[in-house]
Amino acid sequence: MNLPAEAVNVLQAFQDLPGWEQRARLLMQWGERLPPLADEQMCEANRVHGCESQVWLVGELREGHWQFSANSDARLIRGLVALLLARVNGLSAAELLQVDLAGWFNQLGLARQLSSSRSNGLNAVLQRMRELAG
Known part of the structure; x- marks a missing residue:
């Protein structure tokens, strides 16, 4: 599946880093x-x-493609989101239906740091995106 340009940038940035810190x-x-939500x-x-x-989480359909905005009260979760x-x-x-959340964070080298509660939370965010796009 094609990655959005921003995802390619993220992947390159994270794959260049040697360690967890x-x-x-x-x-x-x-x-x-x-960007902050209103x-x-x-x-x-x-x-x-x-x-x-x-x-x-808020989502908007623009010319057949989804744009989401989100915020969280927790710094780590805000980064993951x-x-x-x-x-x-x-x-x-x-395409949203085909996103592999675990695979994405694995590619970024962050999968081991995802606790089950964080992973469940991110899955809930992805599920909500799919509902909005449904």
């Missing part, structure tokens, strides 16, 4: 770069259920 630092930087978007209707941390957005933004609804 550098990846963790880069992960936090990606989270800090997430206050009215951080409402219960946009909250993703199934995450231990609070995560808000930012990397997920890089992977999915610009995809069609059909």
Whole structure:
């Protein structure tokens, strides 16, 4: 499957790093770069259920391709969500269904650091994206 340009950039950045500490630092930087959601978007209707941390997600279909925005109250989760957005933004609804979340974080060298609760939370975010695109 073709990766969006942003996902290719993420992959190159993470694969060039030798260790977990550098990846963790880069992960936090990606989270800090997430554009903030407007206050009215951080409402219960946009909250993703199934995450231990609070995560808000909004999606918009533009010319057949989905663009998602998200935020979280937890720094690490915000970074992970930012990397997920890089992977999915610009995809069609059909392509969204084929995204392999575990495979993506494995490629980034981050899979071992995903606890089961974080992994479940990210799966909930991806599932919500698929519902919005459905």
